[in-house]
Amino acid sequence: MRMRPALIAAAVMALCACGDASGAGGADASPSRLGLGREVAPHEVAKFDRDVGPDGAELPPGQGTVAEGATIYAAKCASCHGAKGEGMTGGFPAVIGRPANAEGFPFGGSSEPLDRTIGNYWPYATTVFDYVRRAMPQLTPGTLSDAEVYSLTAYLLAANQVIPMDATLDAASLRAVKMPYQDRFVPDNRKGGREVK
Ligand code: HEC
Numbered sequence: 670m671r672m673r674p675a676l677i678a679a680a681v682m683a684l685c686a687c688g689d690a691s692g693a694g695g696a697d698a699s700p701s702r703l704g705l706g707r708e709v710a711p712h713e714v715a716k717f718d719r720d721v722g723p724d725g726a727e728l729p730p731g732q733g734t735v736a737e738g739a740t741i742y743a744a745k746c747a748s749c750h751g752a753k754g755e756g757m758t759g760g761f762p763a764v765i766g767r768p769a770n771a772e773g774f775p776f777g778g779s780s781e782p783l784d785r786t787i788g789n790y791w792p793y794a795t796t797v798f799d800y801v802r803r804a805m806p807q808l809t810p811g812t813l814s815d816a817e818v819y820s821l822t823a824y825l826l827a828a829n830q831v832i833p834m835d836a837t838l839d840a841a842s843l844r845a846v847k848m849p850y851q852d853r854f855v856p857d858n859r860k861g862g863r864e865v866k
Pocket residue numbers: 742745746747748749750760761762763764785786787797800801805806807808821
């Protein structure tokens with residue numbers, strides 16, 4: 670018990686001593702004082718700041734068709750998600766399909782298992798683009814061009830009967846797509862509890 674404050678004091682002293690010859694203590698521990706790191710240039714941040722939100726404001730230029738998406742899907746996605754997007758055992762989810770038990774599915778409060786797909790569950794078309802661009806293919810994320818992601822998004826939405834099979838998607842047309850079950854999602858704006866958003 671009596672040792673503990675002494676140990677903490679020693680640890681704090683050791684931290685403060687780092688890079689501070691004046692002995693004034695670690696009041697200013699800014700990176701320049703420590704001689705570490707550098708400012709990150711905006712073009713470097715842009716490489717990582719690539720998320721696209723529900724309103725699609727950040728969607729990049731470019732476009733793609735359902736037909737192109739089908740070809741890319743067969744080459745880069747079918748090995749895990751199945752030739753028809755039906756998914757595979759072992760944790761590879763279905764990406765195509767509107768299972769009968771999920772048409773008009775009850776949201777919450779139901780014990781009936783729900784096969785969730787892009788067609789019956791995703792609230793925004795824009796976030797299909799976002800997810801595929803950032804996370805897929807699972808083993809090589811970030812390797813798809815924006816045009817390829819537009820094509821894949823077009824294919825996935827068409828195969829889920831959300832847009833026509835001859836559709837071409839770009840930023841404006843993707844923003845305009847309304848997902849069939851969007852209205853089943855409600856913004857959780859409750860206050861007073863633990864917020865984990
Ligand atoms: C190496 C296997 C693999 C490949 C290849 C792959 N995926 Fe996936 N994908 C996964 C796994 C695993 C998940 C589930 C990830 C999770 O839940 O965290 C997933 C999830 C997804 C989802 C979200 C499904 C949902 O409703 O939750 C989409 C959409 C998707 N992948 C699209 C694609 C597309 C498009 C391609 C091709 C460019 C692709 N995937 C290639 C393994 C793969």
